[in-house]
Each structure stands twice: as structure tokens, then as C-alpha cells.
Amino acid sequence: MSKIFITRPYLPERKKLDAYIDKIYKSNWLTNNGPLVQEFEKRLSEYLGVKYILPVANGTLALMVAYKVLGLRGEVITTPFSFVATTSSLVWEGLKPVFADIDLQTFNIDPNEIEKHITDNTSAILPVHVFGNPCDTDSIQRIADKYNIKIVYDAAHAFGVKRNGKNILNYGDISILSFHATKLFHSIEGGAIIFKNKKYYKTAKAMINFGIEKGEITGVGINAKMNEFQAAMGLCNLDDADKILRNRKEMFSYYYENLNGVVQLQKFDPESYNYSYVPVMFKSEEELLKVEKALNEVEIFPRRYFYPSLNSVSVPQNEKKLISEDISKRILCLPTFYDLKVTEMDRCIDIIREALT
Numbered sequence: 001m002s003k004i005f006i007t008r009p010y011l012p013e014r015k016k017l018d019a020y021i022d023k024i025y026k027s028n029w030l031t032n033n034g035p036l037v038q039e040f041e042k043r044l045s046e047y048l049g050v051k052y053i054l055p056v057a058n059g060t061l062a063l064m065v066a067y068k069v070l071g072l073r074g075e076v077i078t079t080p081f082s083f084v085a086t087t088s089s090l091v092w093e094g095l096k097p098v099f100a101d102i103d104l105q106t107f108n109i110d111p112n113e114i115e116k117h118i119t120d121n122t123s124a125i126l127p128v129h130v131f132g133n134p135c136d137t138d139s140i141q142r143i144a145d146k147y148n149i150k151i152v153y154d155a156a157h158a159f160g161v162k163r164n165g166k167n168i169l170n171y172g173d174i175s176i177l178s179f180h181a182t183k184l185f186h187s188i189e190g191g192a193i194i195f196k197n198k199k200y201y202k203t204a205k206a207m208i209n210f211g212i213e214k215g216e217i218t219g220v221g222i223n224a225k226m227n228e229f230q231a232a233m234g235l236c237n238l239d240d241a242d243k244i245l246r247n248r249k250e251m252f253s254y255y256y257e258n259l260n261g262v263v264q265l266q267k268f269d270p271e272s273y274n275y276s277y278v279p280v281m282f283k284s285e286e287e288l289l290k291v292e293k294a295l296n297e298v299e300i301f302p303r304r305y306f307y308p309s310l311n312s313v314s315v316p317q318n319e320k321k322l323i324s325e326d327i328s329k330r331i332l333c334l335p336t337f338y339d340l341k342v343t344e345m346d347r348c349i350d351i352i353r354e355a356l357t
């Protein structure tokens, strides 16, 4: 039996990608805001329904540039239940992550916990739409308004998520996406920054190109540019995005029907979810380890997203984050990717059910 990993990058039709690569050979334009990156930016803006979006080299740089554009300093309140880049990007930029605990059911940052941690040094809130599940954006906005601080959403998982017909990327001052190969939608490596206003977009556009604007150095920048090959992959995958999203939902539903009652799932609104991951929660870490071992024995490799809780590793803080530490010990993400077969999901489901009886 073949190995099944947590994910497998989606590959578009080879012919279509080749046609874009032919274009690159003709234009001889490989990077520096080339024609394909410009086309990708326009298409993303239309597809996602966002006004100001800037494609960049990856999601981590997107976060770092977002902090710079907003001039963040001091402390940033964030979630301990996320991928390490959420926290490490802050530390890398000389900002202090202050962790607020999460909600037991949605796995997202708890607004009440955010407010408890605000000090005179807080300059922003950095929530994550965990597994594509939108945060309580209204409460978070109220807190930001009350204390006059910024919001950057790490929306790395939230491609294609809408609420009340509006894309989730339209909330906060800035949102970022990751287009890494393992994400639901990808451009090999890549990402994007989404801005509420045009001023930030323009500043960021210079920043990602060494601070150079129309040939002049206008400030300190970095190199966070997306290249033409990334854009070519992104353009191909964008054509297939609806298909990929539908496929994810079907897979999620299949797991859900067959594991409901056996494991606990994230609380979500079916209208505002992209089904990008299949996170299942066990009663205890012992139970999780037992299931993981049984799956590994038949060459199925789920992943412990997100383990451990980031407050216990990146910047050890004395304060415990009880819910995040508890949940991170009990969640396993099951394999889900475009060409995963029903028989493979069955193998996975059977082993889980067996291990738990």
C-alpha cells in the first residue's frame, strides 16, 4: 500500500503551465513585477473580491512587511495556537508577542483574552483564522477601535473564505495569505498582502522592492518580490480554485460523516469555511498518540497541527495558556488533498475507529 501523507501539492494541467512558461521565455522577464505577476495581482483581486492586494515571495515575508507598513512597535497580541511563523515573524522584527488564549470550540483567539493583555505598549493584534475558520472580527475590531491599535490578520489558511458575501480578507487593517505548496491554493512558494487602504498598498509595493519606487530610493525596504514562475503556477491554479474548494468540502464531509461522534471537530459556520484542513480532536493526548501510532503503522502520516502551543516554545512566557496547551496536545490533522481517494479516506477512518474501541 502506498504512503499517504497529510498533504500533496496540487499540480495544474501541464500544457497550461507550459504555455505560461513559453510566455516567460518570449518576454525574457523573470522577476521585478513582470507581466504575469501583474496579471496574477489583477486576477486575485477579482477572484477574492479585494481592492488592494500585493503578491509577494511567501507568507512569512507578507507578515513582516505588514508590520513595517503599519509601523508596529512594542507588543503585539497574538494566538499561541498557530504555525510558528505567526510568532517568529514578530520576534524577527523586534516585536514582542503577547499570547492571548483561544476559544475551546473555534480554536481562534478569544477576544476577552485579548482585552486582558492590552498595555500602553500594545500596538496591534495579530489573530489567525485557524484552519480557515474566521475569527470574531466584530469583537476584535471593537477592541482595536477602543484602544486605537492596528489589526493584522494571519489569513494563511483562509483562501476563499467569505462571510455575508464579503471576503474575510476585507477585515482589519491588513490580512496576509500564504501560497505555499502545501496550502489549499498555491504558487509553489508565495503569498499576498491585502490592505484596507491604498496608501498602505503603495508603501508596501516600494518596500518589497528594496524601498525603490519609480527608480528612486524612498525608504528602507526588503526583497519580497514574487517572480514570474510563481505567478505562472498561481495563474494556472486560480483557474482551478473553485474545483479545488469543492473537492475539499466533499472530502471534509466524508470524514465528518464517518467520524462524527468518534472525535470532536472544530466549531464552524458552513457558510464561512474553506474545509482546507481536517483537524480532529481526541479526548486525551494518550488517545491521539495511540491513533497516530496505528496510522503510522499502515503508512498513513497525519500531522499534529499545531503542536506544541507556541507560548511554550518560541518565547517562553511564565503565563500558562491552558486552552491552547490542552488543545494542541489533542489535535491531529488528517490527510486531505486534491487526489486523495475515498478508499484511502476509508483506510484512515477504519484505523481511527478501530484504535478507539
Ligand SMILES: *Cc1c(COP(=O)(O)O)cnc(C)c1O
Pocket: 058, 059, 060, 061, 082, 083, 085, 086, 128, 154, 156, 157, 177, 178, 179, 180, 190, 191
Ligand atoms: C503557512 C503559514 C504561514 C507562512 O507562510 P509561508 O508562505 O510558508 O511563509 C504563516 N502563518 C500560518 C498560520 C501558516 O499556516
